[in-house]
Amino acid sequence: MNRTDTGRFLALLIGYLGVQALLIGLRGGVYFGYHEADMIHLASLTMLEVEGQVAHLDFSTPIGEWSFSPISYLVRAGMGLGQAMLWSQWAVALLIAPALAWICWSRFTFWPSVAVALVVLSLPLALVYGTTEIFLSLSMHYNRWAWALAFLTVPVVLFPPVQGRAGDWADAAVLGLPMAMLVMIKLTYAVALAPACILGLLLSGRARVLLRALILALAVLAGITLVHGPGYWVAYVEDLFGVMESEVRSHPGPSFARILLSPAYTLGTLAGLAAVFLLRAIPGRGTSGLTLLIFLPGFAYIAYQNYGNDPLWLAMLGITLLGLPGPEADPDRERILRSLGAAMLVLIGPVMLNLGYSPIRHALQPEAPYEQVLPGHPDFQVLSRRMAGTSVARAWEGSPTQSVTTQNLTLLEEFDGKPLPDCALETGLLPYFQVMSARMAQSEALAGRMPFVADSFSPHWMFLGWAPLPGGTPWYYSGLPGYENAQHLLVPHCVTNTKVRTIVLGQVDPETLNLVEENELYRLYEIKR
Structure with a gap:
């Protein structure tokens, strides 16, 4: 971009962030209506850090610490839980903005730069997890944050800056620092993207950029090691392996093969491969084509690991191809390549639109149908109808199977000589936890101490104002953490x-x-030591 276009772009970038800040200020908290379990999970992660605990060392989670530490910092600074969630998203967007400014100035003209900025910044600021579901929630926000950081790597690795080697340090910074952040938010992104980033830079003769990016990334990770000690990384890896070995949920959706070739994803896969062939056929862009070929399995793996399995990589790749950095070498093929980029945007367009205007819908929705979820956090509210009641799935007498809630998987039918009901919650999770917590508060045996709960997660301590179970986990994957x-x-x-x-x-x-209490909601056992 020239100086005039650069000024216009920076003004739009600042204006966009300003509008988003205004939308957050207008609402003053989080009002959600979907994925209550994930929202309580996020609240648990945040409040555990507010209590002074350190992820992986003091409690078990496969999610990187930096996916919720910005929220906990703001809560400790005196901000409400809901406001902290929203402002942490804005802080991530603000952090990404300088990298975006460099990438756009060094590679794109004005309008492609605007499109790149809108796509990348809409991700950390969104209030839906993805797909085309319109219900608002910050569920799995770390996937969106990580996608935004991953998007920065695509144009940097695929196409050198027009400034040549004068931009090496800037390229290294906008590649190495986001990769370090990905390690601390969701490691699978960094692992999936690393091969393409390394080989792409080497193939294009930019080994110096790679070396500098590694130095910057390792410097960040070394700083974390100084703060938490080397045992932090051992604990982090153990948490990740705990998920990989989990019988409960090793991945959140379809198989990897379906992500590549099922009807919902085949067109995206074919579009990516077509872009590879076209880039390889254009003089001077063959290395970019080979690098993209290495990127594609990583993109697919990230989509495979994410709930909803949105191929969001189509958005950034589509805009990058539409803007196509670098000098024109083959007008006909490049015209086809730009058309292919536009087709990618059409494929992922509904999802990106849903992400992009979700903050507006959140700011403008009425306050009346919402209720406070946790004591002491009036800015963390859920749609009232999600609190109206609880529905369960259970086997009926004489049913063909007595294991309806586990889809015919082996189910433990009794424990300690007593039957275990085949009963699983379907809706109304939050009111159930409220009722359970109220009953636990009356327990003389518990006396204000959090027990180990034989269930997916146990956020009761936040409803009760108790201390969390030391060494526990906000979401169960394997083992007996905290027992x-x-x-x-x-x-x-x-x-x-x-x-x-x-x-x-x-x-x-x-x-x-030793059974010490039994009622209509639970059995409570004292653990003999």
Whole structure:
């Protein structure tokens, strides 16, 4: 871009961030109506850090610490939980903005630059997880943050800047620092993108950029090691392997093959491969084509690992091809390549539109049909009808199978000589936790101490104002995290996941337990030490 276009672009960038800040200020909190479990999970992660705990070292989670530490910092600074969630998203967008400015100035003309900025910044600021579902929620926000950072790598690696080697340090910064952030937010993104980033820079003769990017990334990770110690990384890797080995949820959707070739994704895959062939055929762009070929499996793997499986990579690749950095070499093929980029944007367009205007819908929706979720957090509210009641799935007497809630998987039918109801929550998770927490508050045996709960997650301590279970996990994947620190085991009659209850109780010897309380909601056992 020339100086005039650069000034216009920076003004639009600042204006866009200003409008988003205004939308956040108008609303003053988070008002969600979808994925309550994920929102409570996010609240748990945040409040554990507010309590002074460190992810991976003090509690188990496969999610990187930086996906929720910005929220916890703002809460500790005195901001409400809901406001902290929104302003942390804005802070991520603000952090990305300088990198965007460099990428656009060094590679694109004005209008492609505007499109790149809108696509990248809409991701961290969105209030839907993806797809075309219109219900608002910050669920799985870390996937959006990570996609925004991943998008920065695509034009940097595929196309050198017009400034040549004068831009090496800037390229290294906008590649190395986001990759370090990806390690700390969601490691699978960094692992999936690293081969293409390394080989792409080497193939294009930019080894110096690669070396500098590695130095910057390692410097960030070394700083984290100084703060938390080398054991932090061991614990992080153990948490990740715990998910990979989990019988509950090792991946959140279809198989990897379906992500590549099922009807919902085949056109995107073919468009990516067509772009590879076209780039390879254009003089001077063959290296970019080969690099893109290495990128594609990484893009598909990221989509495979994410709930909803949106191929969001089509958005950034589409705009990059539409803007096509560098001198014109083959007008006919490049025209086809730009058309292919436009087709990619059409394929992913509905999802990007949903992400892009979700903050506007959030700011303009009425306040009346919402209710406060957690005590002490009036700016964290859920749609009232999500609190209206609870529905469950359970086997009926004489049904063909007594394991309806686990889809015919092996289900533990009794524990400690007593039957376990085949009952799983379907809706109304939050009111159920409120009722359960109120009953736990009356327990003389618990006396304000959080038990180990045989279920997917146990956020009751936030409803009760108790201390969390030391060494526990906000979301269960495997093992018995925190059990060694618990004085009691709580076995709900109706759970969010009967398979989790089966896995947990399968690891516990009933002989080491003493039943101290039983009611219509749960059994409470004292753990013999």
